[in-house]
Amino acid sequence: MISSLVLFIILTFHSVAAVPPYGQCGGQGYAGSTQCDPGYVCVKLNDWYSQCQPGGNTPTPVPTTSTPVTTPTVTPTTTSSTPTGTAGPPAPSIPAGTLTRLTNFGTNPSNVGIFVYKPTSVKVNPGLLLALHGCGGTAQQYFSGSGFRQLADQRGFMIIYGSAANDMNCWDVTGANSLTHDGGGDSRALASAVRYALSNWGVNPDKVFVTGTSSGAMMTNVMAGVYPDLIKGGAVFAGVAMGCLSRGNAPVFPADPCAAGQVSRTAQQWGDRVRQAYPGYTGPYPKMQLWHGTSDPVLNYTNLNEEVKQWTNIHAYSQTATTTSSGVPRQNWSKSVYGSGLVEGYTGQGSGHGLPESGTEASAIDFFGL
Numbered sequence: 001m002i003s004s005l006v007l008f009i010i011l012t013f014h015s016v017a018a019v020p021p022y023g024q025c026g027g028q029g030y031a032g033s034t035q036c037d038p039g040y041v042c043v044k045l046n047d048w049y050s051q052c053q054p055g056g057n058t059p060t061p062v063p064t065t066s067t068p069v070t071t072p073t074v075t076p077t078t079t080s081s082t083p084t085g086t087a088g089p090p091a092p093s094i095p096a097g098t099l100t101r102l103t104n105f106g107t108n109p110s111n112v113g114i115f116v117y118k119p120t121s122v123k124v125n126p127g128l129l130l131a132l133h134g135c136g137g138t139a140q141q142y143f144s145g146s147g148f149r150q151l152a153d154q155r156g157f158m159i160i161y162g163s164a165a166n167d168m169n170c171w172d173v174t175g176a177n178s179l180t181h182d183g184g185g186d187s188r189a190l191a192s193a194v195r196y197a198l199s200n201w202g203v204n205p206d207k208v209f210v211t212g213t214s215s216g217a218m219m220t221n222v223m224a225g226v227y228p229d230l231i232k233g234g235a236v237f238a239g240v241a242m243g244c245l246s247r248g249n250a251p252v253f254p255a256d257p258c259a260a261g262q263v264s265r266t267a268q269q270w271g272d273r274v275r276q277a278y279p280g281y282t283g284p285y286p287k288m289q290l291w292h293g294t295s296d297p298v299l300n301y302t303n304l305n306e307e308v309k310q311w312t313n314i315h316a317y318s319q320t321a322t323t324t325s326s327g328v329p330r331q332n333w334s335k336s337v338y339g340s341g342l343v344e345g346y347t348g349q350g351s352g353h354g355l356p357e358s359g360t361e362a363s364a365i366d367f368f369g370l
């Protein structure tokens with residue numbers, strides 16, 4: 001009780017002004033707040049990232065305090081957990097309306113923190129969104145710093161927020177384990193959480209989606225490519241194609257060639273990289289929505305085209321858009337639809353790295369049909 005109260009107060013405080021613990025507070029191209037929560041100072045890690053750390057200098061990954069899963073506030077109308085896909089009380093063990101840490105959800109080889117949000121309006125057989133922060137972020141930071149939670153409140157789906165625990169809280173998008181189906185690493189941990197949700201909360205297996213920003217956007221492509229059996233769609237906010245980054249998961253200097261826009265491959269090569277992750281898989285692949293700003297100073301805009309090549313190849317589409325509309329979903333953005341619509345690309349003229357821009361989250365949720 002006390003710890004959830006403390007967590008609530010901290011989250012309330014975050015949404016007002018300062019950067020939360022381990023959040024980004026500076027770096028090239030960064031335009032947000034440079035002021036950390038009390039007890040934290042802004043520490044420069046490299047030219048691209050400064051991070052709020054306790055008192056001084058030791059980079060400690062995810063906060064170690066855990067919020068115990070408390071008993072539900074609403075009494076379920078029927079008993080016990082429900083098997084995959086059947087109707088029933090959604091996640092009776094998860095309290096509604098608060099971010100709750102989930103422990104013992106299965107194989108977690110890289111110590112990923114898993115936090116779940118069940119809105120008070122949760123539907124029976126709810127959809128599930130996996131939401132992934134950028135480098136230096138946490139589940140708590142992405143919970144309070146993006147608009148997905150409000151959409152869950154409006155539409156009744158559940159959200160799992162992950163917290164990466166290694167590489168300056170960047171997701172593992174380069175390791176062979178993480179890039180292989182059930183091979184281990186961060187992707188395995190996130191897959192465990194999704195499988196747990198499917199087995200125990202009555203989540204609709206046809207409505208499991210993933211989204212994320214920056215490193216979380218790269219991880220969105222990874223989850224879609226490595227676990228196409230679990231993930232039905234992805235929304236990638238300022239990422240790179242799966243298998244593009246090569247010099248580790250955290251920002252480096254000089255910039256990774258992929259981040260700098262120097263990696264170009266054929267659609268066939270990008271598609272093969274995805275297919276190699278899960279040899280023998282013959283089922284469908286997720287629908288994908290890809291967002292990038294033309295003035296992104298961290299991950300060069302050319303990466304959008306590489307992602308389009310990757311996913312149009314997977315869906316056997318032409319790389320030429322079937323329709324393009326400008327001013328969608330807002331001024332300075334344009335939307336391109338590929339093939340029969342399972343791939344969408346969004347270009348933000350003059351937009352930087354700070355995606356999703358306010359209000360654009362709804363376009364992802366609409367695309368998913370959540």
Ligand SMILES: *[C@@H]1O[C@H](CO)[C@@H](O)[C@H](O)[C@H]1NC(C)=O
Nearest residue numbers: 260261262263297300301302
């Ligand atoms: C982005 O990449 C393209 C293609 O490699 C290059 O021409 C351009 O200069 C890069 N932009 C920046 C800001 O580095």
Ligand SMILES: *[C@@H]1O[C@H](CO)[C@@H](O)[C@H](O)[C@H]1NC(C)=O
Nearest residue numbers: 330331332333348349350351
């Ligand atoms: C759109 O871009 C123009 C210049 O290209 C800029 O003046 C304007 O502020 C931008 N609008 C938005 C909503 O970002």
